[in-house]
Amino acid sequence: MPPRPVGDRYDALREPMKRALEALVMKRQTEGKATFPPFAQKIFERGISEGFRDGERKGFHDGERKGFHDGELKGKQEGELKGKHEGELKGKRDVLLRLLARAGIALSDEQRSRILGCDDGATLDRWVENVLEAKTAADVLS
DSSP states (O other), rough: OOOOOOOHHHHHHHHHHHHHHHHHHHHOOOOOTOOOOOOHHHHHHHHHHHHHHHHHHHHHHHHHHHHHHHHHHHHHOOOOOHHHHHHHHHHHHHHHHHHHHHHHOOHHHHHHHHHHHOOOHHHHHHHHHHHHHHHHHHHOOO
């Protein structure tokens, strides 16, 4: 078996060293000592640095994933609301056109385009109510 690179040895010792350093840190903190032996200080600083990097990377990826999910969810909700609104407007336009046809009120191409292009539900509601007493398309669309 070929000798393993130094990095592999470090990786193999990472967890045992981490536990040992954690125990040392806890002991030194309870003793009120703020310094560590130089070898421990270097390993400790390296561990903190790696921990920050790993945490930052994980936080970034978690945030990116959550942001994507939240954005997708918000987009879906907005799309559903827009679709519902468009459906309601189409229904009001269809009702208005049917009522006009039943009342025998003829529409010019311009008037029909005005109705089909209307994006205001309150205006469409008002026009539907106007059909009841209207004699002409102008009466309805006033």
